[in-house]
Amino acid sequence: MTCPGDAPALIFMPGGRDARLAATLLSEIGQPAEICPDLDRFVGALDADAAFGILTEEAVRHADLGPLAAAVAAQPSWSALPFVVLTRHGGGPERNPEAARLSELLGNVTFLERPFHATTFASVARAARRGRERQFETRAAVERLRRSEDTLRSALSAGRLGMWQLHPETKLLTVTPMMREIFGRSEGEPFGYEDFLASLHPEDRPGVIGTVEAAIGGSGEYRAEFRHIRPDGSLRWAEATARIEREPDGAVRLVGLTADVTARKSAEASQREQTEDLERRVAARTAELEQAHARMLDEIRQRERTEGQLLQSQKMEAIGQLTGGVAHDFNNLLMAVLGNLDLLSRHVGEDARATRLIDGAIQGAQRGAALTQRLLAFARRQELKVEPRDLAELVRGSEELLRRSVGDDIELSFDLPEGLPSAQVDGTQFDLALLNLAVNARDAMPDGGRLAIAVDLAEAAGEGDLAQGAYLRLSVSDTGTGMDAATLEQATQPFFSTKELGKGTGLGLSMIHGLAQQLHGALRLSSRPGAGTRAELWLPAAEMPAAARAAPAVAATHRQGGALRILFVDDDALIAMSSVDLLEDLGHHVIQASSGPQALSVLEGDAPIDLMITDYSMPRMNGGELSRRARELRPGLPILLATGYAELPEGASLDLPRLAKPYMQRQLAEEIARLGL
Ligand SMILES: Nc1ncnc2c1ncn2[C@@H]1O[C@H](COP(=O)(O)OP(=O)(O)OP(=O)(O)O)[C@@H](O)[C@H]1O
Ligand SMILES: [Mg+2]
Structure with missing residues (x-):
């Protein structure tokens, strides 16, 4: 130019x-x-x-x-x-x-x-x-x-911005081509304010109209983000900003720009989704890890508990074996001692001093025998008379004895419901166990306190030392000194006692523990120092109601009283010697055998035999086997089985009368008489 x-x-x-x-x-x-x-x-x-x-x-x-x-x-x-x-x-x-x-x-x-x-x-x-x-x-x-x-x-088109003007009064909308493009309209297509409003998403329309009105009405500014639907049906997002412009002649118009923000919106949405998804996955994984961690801790604790229980039961088993063995031999020795003292007492005649000395020795030996009984009980080898018994009834029977044993300083209470199922138990051993627990409670309450004794029905889930099923539970709770963890752990071990010398043998709880085990129940103790102790004896409920036990069958058609021809079988020479003496002293004739085979060879012969007394526990052939074969040789032969503890294999039911070792001459005579001989 x-x-x-x-x-x-x-x-x-x-x-x-x-x-x-x-x-x-x-x-x-x-x-x-x-x-x-x-x-x-x-x-x-x-x-x-x-x-x-x-x-x-x-x-x-x-x-x-x-x-x-x-x-x-x-x-x-x-x-x-x-x-x-x-x-x-x-x-x-x-x-x-x-x-x-x-x-x-x-x-x-x-x-x-x-x-x-x-x-x-x-x-x-x-x-x-x-x-x-x-x-x-x-x-x-x-x-x-x-x-x-x-x-x-070109800036607007590069920025893909649509420009528009709206005249507030006429509602005349003028738009740039880009604006049409954003709304999916071609060049020639009409696109007025009404078309614009009609294209809006129904949910966003009221908001857009409101914002336009507000801008015209006074705020002067218009800013909106909305969804609209193109003629081809696609849903889009748009963002618009506008401002009121005043002409010199006072006329106003709303001038603004609109951009398509669909891409940004969907990116934001997918970003949001991804973030939420990530958060969800992180949360789920965290929860998984926490659960796994908790499970692991649980397993560790469970394993530690199981290991502890296993160790404890192995220890008790070992102690039980040892104790049982010692007690067995000791019992046989006492048998010999008592038998000989018994005989000796007859020989000293009127000598009062000698009689006193012998009585003292007999008493000592009997106390020794009582001790071995408790040891055998712990070792679960005592002879039990297991039968369905009503525990509440048994406790009621001991009430007087318990009151006397615990004294007046202790408040004794009972909770003994009527009509509970029976438990499988040996009544005498149960009474002893109850007394032991009560005495323990008394000893823990030197200044008095409360002792509660109760019986109830309980259910075991089948974990720990109890099989699943119904149990009768005796509980003895005191308000005494309680035990610390170390004492509690050792309380059931034999000879563990915190009592001063001569006051406790430390066999009470171990005996009850052994009894419970032998009866397929359990002894459970819970205690804290200063908070008292609760002892529970769980015993399996009997399937059958309490019933009188069938009297043992006795085959006896022999003459009563008088001298008998007795075959005495025992592998222990000491016992044999004293027992033969006792029998002969009673006026009987005794043929001795030191083993099962030897006894059988006597029976095979034609020597007349009125009664066989045999030890149970013998090498090679035990008393049970011997009895069976003896009956084959001589059906109806009366037999007495001498047993020191529960040696009979579980489930073996020998219909034989028993003679509990150690026995004295009186018991021997009584058992023979009971056979009707
Ligand atoms: N109710 C109780 N309160 C506090 N401690 C108890 C209780 N029962 C038992 N113990 C503790 O357990 C130990 C062992 O008890 P256990 O009955 O086996 O033996 P003992 O009572 O010492 O002697 P024994 O019963 O042979 O006369 C007791 O010495 C005592 O320390
Ligand atoms: Mg005790």
């Missing part, structure tokens, strides 16, 4: 001289000029870069002005090219129709009558140039505006 200073004035003055003159005058005021030889050339040069045109009226009077008119009409909006038309005197448009036509055709015209003064020409030319310069300024401004509009347009 030519800058205003360089823009040439176009001269069309046929007749050579006038044109040059004009060019000279113009150059004097610094205005370049171009002389056009004909109208075509003049019209051809009339472009945006020309400063103004100078022509004489007569030069175009007869010419075809069509091209000139077209060139003038084709000017851009900012341009109104000035023309200076030189007329003859009196040739101005006011009187000259030709000039008036030119004025109409050219628009921006100044008529200058000839002859004119050079200065007049110069000032008219200057005025035309100034006018043109203004137009150039406008052109530059329009150009700048256009460029900035272009920039804005």
Whole structure:
């Protein structure tokens, strides 16, 4: 584009001289000029870069002005090219129709009558140039505006922003192509405010309308995020911001931009989903780990408990074996001692001193026998008379004895319901156990306290030392000193006692423990120092109600009283010797055998035998086997089985009367008499 200073004035003055003159005058005021030889050339040069045109009226009077008119009409909006038309005197448009036509055709015209003064020409030319310069300024401004509009347009399109305007009163909406694109409309399709509202998601529509109204009503700002549905049915997200613009004439409009934010929204949603999913997975994994950890701790604790229980039961088993063995041998020795003392007492006759000494020895031996009984009980080898018994009834039977044993300082209470099922138990051993527990409680309450004894029905789930099932439970609870953990752990071990020497043997609880085990029950102790102790004896409920035991079958059709021919079988020479003496002292004839086979060979012979007394526990052939074979040889032969403890294999039911070792002559005589011999 030519800058205003360089823009040439176009001269069309046929007749050579006038044109040059004009060019000279113009150059004097610094205005370049171009002389056009004909109208075509003049019209051809009339472009945006020309400063103004100078022509004489007569030069175009007869010419075809069509091209000139077209060139003038084709000017851009900012341009109104000035023309200076030189007329003859009196040739101005006011009187000259030709000039008036030119004025109409050219628009921006100044008529200058000839002859004119050079200065007049110069000032008219200057005025035309100034006018043109203004137009150039406008052109530059329009150009700048256009460029900035272009920039804005390309920025909006690069940012994929749709622009729009809304007239609040008419609700006339004008939009850019991008705006249409965002809403899925093609160029020609109508897209008014109503169409816009109709495209909104029903849930978001009230919000958008409210925000528009608020912006128009006063806030002046509009900002919204909403869903809309394109004509193809797809759901999109858009974000819009707008502001109220006021025109100089006071009219308002809402001008704004809208962007499609579907991609961002779905990215946000999937991000949110991923985060939530991650959080869920982390939480689930954490919970899994916590559970696994808890399970592991539980297993460790369980294993430790099981190991502890196993260790404890192995220890008790070992002690039991040892104790049982010792007690067995000891019992046999006492048998011999007692038997001989018994006989001896008969031989000393009236010697009072000797009799006293022997009685003392017998008492000592009997106490020894009682001790071995307790040891055997712990070792679970005592002879038990197991039968269904009502525990409440048994406790009631011991009430008086218990009261006397615990004394007046202790408040004794009983809870003994009627009608409980029976328990499988040996009544005598149960009484002893109860007494032992009560005495322990008493010893733990030297300054008095409360002792509660109760019987109830309990259920074991089948864990620990008890098989699943119904049990009768004796509980003995005191408010005494209680036990610390170490004492509690050792309390059931034989010979463990915290009592001073001579006061406790430490066999009470171990005996009850052994008894409970032998009866398939359990002894359970719970205690804390200062908080008293509770001992529970669990015994299996009997399936059958308490009933009288069938009397042992005795095959006896022999004569009563008098001397008998007795076959005495025992592998222990000491016992055999004293027992034979006892029997002979009773007036019987004794044939001795030191083993089962030996006894059988006697029975195979034809020696008359009225009774066989046999030990149970013998090497190679035990008393049970011997008895069976003896009966084969001599059916109906009366047999007495001497047993020191529960040696009979479990389940073996020998229908034989028993003789409990150690026995004295009186018991021997009684058992023989009971056979009806
Ligand atoms: N009720 C109780 N309160 C506090 N400690 C008890 C109780 N019962 C038992 N013990 C503790 O357990 C130990 C062992 O008891 P256990 O009955 O086996 O033997 P003992 O009573 O010492 O002697 P024994 O019963 O042979 O005369 C007791 O010495 C005592 O320390
Ligand atoms: Mg005791």
